[in-house]
Amino acid sequence: MGELHPSGVPSRHRPSRRARSAAAGLALVAGAAVVATAPAQAASSAPAAKAVCKPTTPTATVKLAKKTAPMGGTIKVTGTGWCHPTNGGSTVAIKIDEGAYSRLDSSVNPNRTVWAIIQANPKNGKLNAVIKLPSGKTSGANGSTPAFPAGKHTFRLLSGSLKAGDTIRTVQSPVFTVKPAK
Missing domain, CATH: 1.20.5 (Single alpha-helices involved in coiled-coils or other helix-helix interfaces)
Known part of the structure; x- marks a missing residue:
């Protein structure tokens, strides 16, 4: 070698x-x-610039397209002013009657009193969603605990905890009436 x-x-x-x-x-x-x-x-490879949301109203609002719905039916919710301070539209949780009714599973959110989650438009902070109401039963796909009764109800719209850095808001909807199941 x-x-x-x-x-x-x-x-x-x-x-x-x-x-x-x-x-x-x-x-x-x-x-x-x-x-x-x-x-x-x-x-x-830099991340894309975050959307700048320009609200059409100075404060967050909520409106209902109709004031009555059948048990298990739907209500269209609209709103304005739901902008995140630096990152597009807010992520908004919807509860029924201040969270009095819980889903039977956590498919929407681990907090079962959150009945729906909607994303505001990233350009203008507008909301537009159709919310499916509970069935009035304590079992099944749209059941709740306790059972959701016919009568007068409200939605509570909340932001600030589902998207980092979002503005904390709480806005109650107008009253809507749920008719008994036929």
């Missing part, structure tokens, strides 16, 4: 000084290319 280099590798397996010098030069050029392109890569 050949003479050992101080590194412990036989000299015949080590690249020549000329080859090492050429490799070092290539590495230097490659490194410069990486450095030269790094700012361009950083700019292209």
